[in-house]
Amino acid sequence: MKQRGQVVIDKILDTAEHLFYTQGYCNTGINQIIEEADIAKASLYKHFETKTDLLIAYIERAHERWFSRLEATVNKAEDPGKKLLAVFDYHIERQQIREFGGCPFIKVNDEAGTNDPRVLAQVQKMKLHSKEYIKALVTGSAHKKELTNEELTETVYTMLEGAIVTASVFKNSGPIESAKQIIQKFI
Template sequence: MKQRGQVVFDKILDTADKLFYKQGYSNTGINQIIEEADIAKASLYKHFETKTDLLIAYVQRTHELWFTRLEASVNKVTDPKEKILAIFDHHTQRQEIRQFGGCPFIKVNDEAGTDDPRFLKEIQATKIHSKEFIKMLVGNSGHKKVLSDEELAETIYVMLEGFYRYRFCF
Protein backbone atom coordinates (compact mmCIF):
# COMPACT_ATOMS: atom_id res chain seq x y z
CA MET A 1 0.00 0.00 0.00
CA LYS A 2 1.37 3.40 -1.00
CA GLN A 3 1.86 6.04 1.62
CA ARG A 4 -0.14 9.25 1.28
CA GLY A 5 2.93 11.26 0.23
CA GLN A 6 3.71 8.80 -2.57
CA VAL A 7 0.09 8.88 -3.76
CA VAL A 8 0.20 12.68 -4.01
CA PHE A 9 3.62 12.59 -5.67
CA ASP A 10 2.33 10.11 -8.28
CA LYS A 11 -0.83 12.16 -8.83
CA ILE A 12 1.24 15.25 -9.52
CA LEU A 13 3.54 13.42 -11.95
CA ASP A 14 0.63 11.68 -13.69
CA THR A 15 -1.04 15.04 -14.22
CA ALA A 16 2.18 16.72 -15.35
CA ASP A 17 2.83 13.85 -17.75
CA LYS A 18 -0.57 14.21 -19.36
CA LEU A 19 -0.42 18.01 -19.58
CA PHE A 20 3.22 18.42 -20.60
CA TYR A 21 2.76 15.89 -23.38
CA LYS A 22 -0.61 17.18 -24.58
CA GLN A 23 -0.20 20.94 -24.38
CA GLY A 24 3.50 21.50 -23.72
CA TYR A 25 5.61 22.44 -20.75
CA SER A 26 5.43 26.20 -21.29
CA ASN A 27 1.67 26.14 -21.80
CA THR A 28 1.10 24.22 -18.59
CA GLY A 29 0.87 26.26 -15.44
CA ILE A 30 1.41 25.13 -11.88
CA ASN A 31 -2.15 26.16 -10.99
CA GLN A 32 -3.53 23.93 -13.75
CA ILE A 33 -1.52 20.98 -12.46
CA ILE A 34 -2.76 21.64 -8.91
CA GLU A 35 -6.36 21.88 -10.09
CA GLU A 36 -6.31 18.82 -12.36
CA ALA A 37 -4.41 16.71 -9.83
CA ASP A 38 -6.94 17.82 -7.19
CA ILE A 39 -4.30 18.60 -4.61
CA ALA A 40 -3.43 21.52 -2.37
CA LYS A 41 -0.82 24.01 -3.54
CA ALA A 42 1.24 23.19 -0.45
CA SER A 43 1.26 19.52 -1.46
CA LEU A 44 2.81 20.34 -4.83
CA TYR A 45 5.46 22.56 -3.29
CA LYS A 46 6.21 19.95 -0.63
CA HIS A 47 7.34 17.62 -3.42
CA PHE A 48 8.58 20.10 -6.03
CA GLU A 49 10.02 23.48 -5.06
CA THR A 50 9.94 24.76 -8.64
CA LYS A 51 8.33 23.93 -11.95
CA THR A 52 11.78 22.92 -13.19
CA ASP A 53 12.03 20.39 -10.34
CA LEU A 54 8.73 18.93 -11.56
CA LEU A 55 10.04 18.90 -15.15
CA ILE A 56 13.14 16.99 -14.08
CA ALA A 57 11.07 14.43 -12.15
CA TYR A 58 8.80 14.07 -15.20
CA VAL A 59 11.78 13.38 -17.48
CA GLN A 60 13.27 10.90 -15.00
CA ARG A 61 10.02 8.95 -14.58
CA THR A 62 9.19 9.04 -18.29
CA HIS A 63 12.69 7.77 -19.05
CA GLU A 64 12.37 4.94 -16.54
CA LEU A 65 8.95 3.85 -17.85
CA TRP A 66 10.04 4.21 -21.46
CA PHE A 67 13.04 1.92 -21.05
CA THR A 68 11.16 -0.63 -19.00
CA ARG A 69 8.67 -0.94 -21.86
CA LEU A 70 11.36 -0.89 -24.56
CA GLU A 71 13.45 -3.58 -22.92
CA ALA A 72 10.35 -5.75 -22.39
CA SER A 73 9.47 -5.41 -26.10
CA VAL A 74 12.98 -6.16 -27.29
CA ASN A 75 13.37 -9.08 -24.88
CA LYS A 76 10.34 -10.81 -26.44
CA VAL A 77 12.45 -11.29 -29.57
CA THR A 78 15.14 -13.97 -29.63
CA ASP A 79 17.02 -13.26 -32.86
CA PRO A 80 19.74 -10.64 -32.20
CA LYS A 81 19.20 -8.86 -35.54
CA GLU A 82 15.43 -8.85 -35.07
CA LYS A 83 15.93 -7.16 -31.69
CA ILE A 84 17.15 -4.07 -33.54
CA LEU A 85 14.01 -4.06 -35.67
CA ALA A 86 11.94 -4.55 -32.51
CA ILE A 87 13.10 -1.10 -31.41
CA PHE A 88 11.34 0.42 -34.41
CA ASP A 89 8.23 -1.67 -33.80
CA HIS A 90 8.17 -0.51 -30.20
CA HIS A 91 8.55 3.13 -31.16
CA THR A 92 5.75 2.80 -33.70
CA GLN A 93 3.46 1.16 -31.14
CA ARG A 94 4.18 3.88 -28.58
CA GLN A 95 3.37 6.54 -31.15
CA GLU A 96 0.09 4.83 -31.96
CA ILE A 97 -0.75 4.80 -28.24
CA ARG A 98 0.20 8.48 -27.96
CA GLN A 99 -1.70 9.26 -31.18
CA PHE A 100 1.46 10.26 -33.05
CA GLY A 101 2.15 13.19 -30.75
CA GLY A 102 5.93 12.80 -30.90
CA CYS A 103 8.68 11.74 -28.54
CA PRO A 104 8.14 13.11 -25.03
CA PHE A 105 11.86 13.76 -24.62
CA ILE A 106 12.29 15.61 -27.90
CA LYS A 107 9.14 17.61 -27.27
CA VAL A 108 10.08 18.75 -23.79
CA ASN A 109 13.69 19.40 -24.76
CA ASP A 110 12.66 21.53 -27.75
CA GLU A 111 9.91 23.32 -25.92
CA ALA A 112 10.98 23.78 -22.30
CA GLY A 113 13.63 26.33 -23.18
CA THR A 114 15.48 25.91 -19.92
CA ASP A 115 19.18 26.21 -19.45
CA ASP A 116 19.04 24.60 -16.01
CA PRO A 117 22.02 22.22 -15.95
CA ARG A 118 20.00 19.64 -13.98
CA PHE A 119 17.39 19.45 -16.75
CA LEU A 120 20.00 19.35 -19.48
CA LYS A 121 21.76 16.52 -17.62
CA GLU A 122 18.53 14.47 -17.47
CA ILE A 123 17.78 14.96 -21.15
CA GLN A 124 21.36 14.01 -21.99
CA ALA A 125 21.03 10.89 -19.82
CA THR A 126 18.01 9.75 -21.85
CA LYS A 127 19.96 10.16 -25.08
CA ILE A 128 23.03 8.36 -23.74
CA HIS A 129 20.90 5.51 -22.39
CA SER A 130 19.18 5.13 -25.79
CA LYS A 131 22.45 5.13 -27.67
CA GLU A 132 24.08 2.65 -25.28
CA PHE A 133 21.10 0.31 -25.49
CA ILE A 134 21.16 0.43 -29.30
CA LYS A 135 24.94 -0.02 -29.31
CA MET A 136 24.59 -3.13 -27.13
CA LEU A 137 21.98 -4.60 -29.50
CA VAL A 138 24.14 -3.75 -32.52
CA GLY A 139 27.16 -5.37 -30.90
CA ASN A 140 25.18 -8.55 -30.30
CA SER A 141 23.63 -8.60 -33.78
CA GLY A 142 26.53 -10.06 -35.73
CA HIS A 143 26.14 -7.42 -38.47
CA LYS A 144 28.57 -7.42 -41.39
CA LYS A 145 30.69 -4.59 -39.95
CA VAL A 146 30.31 -2.33 -42.98
CA LEU A 147 29.98 0.29 -40.24
CA SER A 148 31.53 0.08 -36.80
CA ASP A 149 29.18 -0.78 -33.92
CA GLU A 150 29.36 2.87 -32.85
CA GLU A 151 28.54 4.17 -36.36
CA LEU A 152 25.65 1.77 -36.85
CA ALA A 153 24.24 2.53 -33.39
CA GLU A 154 24.47 6.27 -34.09
CA THR A 155 22.77 5.81 -37.47
CA ILE A 156 19.90 3.88 -35.88
CA TYR A 157 19.57 6.47 -33.11
CA VAL A 158 19.42 9.35 -35.61
CA MET A 159 16.83 7.43 -37.64
CA LEU A 160 14.67 7.05 -34.53
CA GLU A 161 14.96 10.74 -33.67
CA GLY A 162 14.07 11.61 -37.25
CA PHE A 163 11.07 9.29 -37.05
CA TYR A 164 9.74 11.29 -34.13
CA ARG A 165 10.50 14.68 -35.58
CA TYR A 166 8.85 13.76 -38.86
CA ARG A 167 5.75 12.35 -37.15
CA PHE A 168 5.55 15.27 -34.78
CA CYS A 169 5.96 17.98 -37.38
CA PHE A 170 3.33 16.78 -39.83
Protein backbone atom coordinates in the same frame (compact mmCIF):
# COMPACT_ATOMS: atom_id res chain seq x y z
CA MET B 1 0.05 -0.62 -0.90
CA LYS B 2 1.48 2.82 -1.60
CA GLN B 3 2.07 5.28 1.17
CA ARG B 4 0.02 8.47 1.07
CA GLY B 5 3.02 10.60 0.11
CA GLN B 6 3.74 8.39 -2.88
CA VAL B 7 0.09 8.49 -3.95
CA VAL B 8 0.24 12.30 -3.97
CA ILE B 9 3.54 12.31 -5.87
CA ASP B 10 2.08 9.92 -8.45
CA LYS B 11 -1.04 12.09 -8.87
CA ILE B 12 1.14 15.16 -9.41
CA LEU B 13 3.46 13.39 -11.86
CA ASP B 14 0.59 11.75 -13.75
CA THR B 15 -1.08 15.12 -14.18
CA ALA B 16 2.16 16.87 -15.10
CA GLU B 17 3.03 14.15 -17.61
CA HIS B 18 -0.30 14.52 -19.37
CA LEU B 19 -0.24 18.32 -19.40
CA PHE B 20 3.43 18.74 -20.31
CA TYR B 21 3.03 16.34 -23.22
CA THR B 22 -0.30 17.57 -24.58
CA GLN B 23 -0.07 21.31 -24.07
CA GLY B 24 3.62 21.90 -23.38
CA TYR B 25 5.72 22.74 -20.37
CA CYS B 26 5.55 26.51 -20.84
CA ASN B 27 1.77 26.46 -21.35
CA THR B 28 1.19 24.46 -18.18
CA GLY B 29 0.90 26.37 -14.95
CA ILE B 30 1.40 25.12 -11.42
CA ASN B 31 -2.18 26.10 -10.53
CA GLN B 32 -3.52 23.97 -13.39
CA ILE B 33 -1.50 20.97 -12.19
CA ILE B 34 -2.77 21.49 -8.63
CA GLU B 35 -6.36 21.78 -9.81
CA GLU B 36 -6.29 18.81 -12.19
CA ALA B 37 -4.39 16.60 -9.73
CA ASP B 38 -6.94 17.60 -7.08
CA ILE B 39 -4.31 18.28 -4.44
CA ALA B 40 -3.47 21.13 -2.10
CA LYS B 41 -0.86 23.66 -3.17
CA ALA B 42 1.15 22.78 -0.07
CA SER B 43 1.22 19.14 -1.17
CA LEU B 44 2.82 20.04 -4.49
CA TYR B 45 5.45 22.26 -2.88
CA LYS B 46 6.15 19.67 -0.20
CA HIS B 47 7.38 17.31 -2.91
CA PHE B 48 8.58 19.73 -5.62
CA GLU B 49 10.05 23.08 -4.66
CA THR B 50 9.86 24.49 -8.18
CA LYS B 51 8.20 23.77 -11.50
CA THR B 52 11.63 22.79 -12.82
CA ASP B 53 12.01 20.24 -10.01
CA LEU B 54 8.68 18.78 -11.10
CA LEU B 55 9.86 18.71 -14.71
CA ILE B 56 13.07 16.88 -13.77
CA ALA B 57 11.07 14.31 -11.79
CA TYR B 58 8.70 13.89 -14.75
CA ILE B 59 11.61 13.29 -17.14
CA GLU B 60 13.20 10.75 -14.79
CA ARG B 61 9.99 8.82 -14.20
CA ALA B 62 8.91 8.96 -17.85
CA HIS B 63 12.29 7.61 -18.92
CA GLU B 64 12.20 4.78 -16.36
CA ARG B 65 8.76 3.73 -17.57
CA TRP B 66 9.65 4.21 -21.23
CA PHE B 67 12.83 2.18 -20.91
CA SER B 68 11.13 -0.60 -18.98
CA ARG B 69 8.54 -0.97 -21.75
CA LEU B 70 11.29 -0.85 -24.40
CA GLU B 71 13.24 -3.65 -22.72
CA ALA B 72 10.09 -5.76 -22.40
CA THR B 73 9.39 -5.35 -26.12
CA VAL B 74 12.97 -6.07 -27.16
CA ASN B 75 13.24 -9.10 -24.87
CA LYS B 76 10.31 -10.77 -26.65
CA ALA B 77 12.58 -11.26 -29.67
CA GLU B 78 15.00 -14.16 -29.44
CA ASP B 79 17.20 -13.44 -32.44
CA PRO B 80 19.79 -10.70 -31.70
CA GLY B 81 19.11 -8.94 -35.02
CA LYS B 82 15.39 -8.96 -34.39
CA LYS B 83 16.01 -7.41 -30.97
CA LEU B 84 17.54 -4.40 -32.71
CA LEU B 85 14.60 -4.15 -35.10
CA ALA B 86 12.17 -4.44 -32.17
CA VAL B 87 13.39 -1.01 -31.05
CA PHE B 88 11.71 0.40 -34.16
CA ASP B 89 8.54 -1.59 -33.49
CA TYR B 90 8.43 -0.19 -29.97
CA HIS B 91 8.72 3.37 -31.25
CA ILE B 92 5.99 2.77 -33.81
CA GLU B 93 3.71 1.50 -31.04
CA ARG B 94 4.53 4.44 -28.73
CA GLN B 95 3.91 7.00 -31.46
CA GLN B 96 0.58 5.38 -32.32
CA ILE B 97 -0.42 5.49 -28.64
CA ARG B 98 0.63 9.14 -28.46
CA GLU B 99 -1.16 9.91 -31.75
CA PHE B 100 2.16 10.87 -33.35
CA GLY B 101 2.79 13.68 -30.90
CA GLY B 102 6.55 13.14 -31.03
CA CYS B 103 9.18 12.37 -28.44
CA PRO B 104 8.25 13.73 -25.01
CA PHE B 105 11.91 14.33 -24.18
CA ILE B 106 12.59 16.34 -27.33
CA LYS B 107 9.47 18.38 -26.63
CA VAL B 108 10.68 19.17 -23.11
CA ASN B 109 14.15 19.97 -24.37
CA ASP B 110 12.78 22.37 -26.97
CA GLU B 111 10.87 24.28 -24.32
CA ALA B 112 13.06 24.13 -21.23
CA GLY B 113 16.42 22.63 -22.19
CA THR B 114 17.79 25.90 -23.49
CA ASN B 115 16.81 27.81 -20.34
CA ASP B 116 17.85 25.42 -17.60
CA PRO B 117 21.05 23.36 -17.70
CA ARG B 118 19.52 20.78 -15.32
CA VAL B 119 16.77 20.02 -17.83
CA LEU B 120 19.23 19.80 -20.71
CA ALA B 121 21.48 17.50 -18.67
CA GLN B 122 18.55 15.22 -17.78
CA VAL B 123 17.39 14.94 -21.40
CA GLN B 124 20.97 14.31 -22.56
CA LYS B 125 21.38 11.61 -19.91
CA MET B 126 18.21 9.91 -21.11
CA LYS B 127 19.20 10.10 -24.79
CA LEU B 128 22.70 8.76 -24.03
CA HIS B 129 21.15 5.84 -22.14
CA SER B 130 19.05 5.06 -25.22
CA LYS B 131 22.08 5.27 -27.47
CA GLU B 132 24.09 2.97 -25.17
CA TYR B 133 21.24 0.47 -25.24
CA ILE B 134 21.19 0.56 -29.04
CA LYS B 135 24.97 0.06 -29.05
CA ALA B 136 24.61 -3.05 -26.88
CA LEU B 137 21.98 -4.43 -29.26
CA VAL B 138 24.16 -3.63 -32.29
CA THR B 139 27.19 -5.29 -30.69
CA GLY B 140 25.17 -8.42 -29.94
CA SER B 141 23.48 -8.56 -33.33
CA ALA B 142 26.27 -10.14 -35.40
CA HIS B 143 25.34 -7.69 -38.17
CA LYS B 144 26.82 -7.87 -41.66
CA LYS B 145 29.80 -5.67 -40.66
CA GLU B 146 29.31 -3.29 -43.58
CA LEU B 147 29.57 -0.69 -40.84
CA THR B 148 31.49 -0.84 -37.58
CA ASN B 149 29.50 -1.26 -34.38
CA GLU B 150 29.96 2.45 -33.69
CA GLU B 151 28.85 3.45 -37.20
CA LEU B 152 25.79 1.22 -37.11
CA THR B 153 24.90 2.47 -33.63
CA GLU B 154 25.09 6.07 -34.81
CA THR B 155 23.10 5.22 -37.94
CA VAL B 156 20.34 3.44 -36.01
CA TYR B 157 20.17 6.15 -33.35
CA THR B 158 20.13 9.06 -35.79
CA MET B 159 17.66 7.42 -38.17
CA LEU B 160 15.35 6.53 -35.30
CA GLU B 161 15.42 10.04 -33.82
CA GLY B 162 14.82 11.61 -37.24
CA ALA B 163 12.08 9.12 -38.09
CA ILE B 164 10.24 9.89 -34.84
CA VAL B 165 10.30 13.62 -35.61
CA THR B 166 9.16 13.00 -39.19
CA ALA B 167 6.40 10.65 -38.02
CA SER B 168 5.14 13.40 -35.70
CA VAL B 169 5.07 15.88 -38.60
CA PHE B 170 3.23 13.58 -41.01
CA LYS B 171 1.16 11.84 -38.31
CA ASN B 172 1.91 8.29 -39.43
CA SER B 173 4.39 5.51 -38.75
CA GLY B 174 5.75 5.37 -42.30
CA PRO B 175 9.05 7.13 -41.53
CA ILE B 176 9.83 4.77 -38.64
CA GLU B 177 8.89 1.74 -40.73
CA SER B 178 11.15 2.98 -43.56
CA ALA B 179 14.06 3.50 -41.18
CA LYS B 180 13.55 -0.04 -39.87
CA GLN B 181 13.63 -1.47 -43.40
CA ILE B 182 16.87 0.38 -44.17
CA ILE B 183 18.54 -0.81 -40.95
CA GLN B 184 17.36 -4.36 -41.65
CA LYS B 185 19.64 -4.36 -44.71
CA PHE B 186 22.65 -3.98 -42.42
CA ILE B 187 21.72 -6.84 -40.09
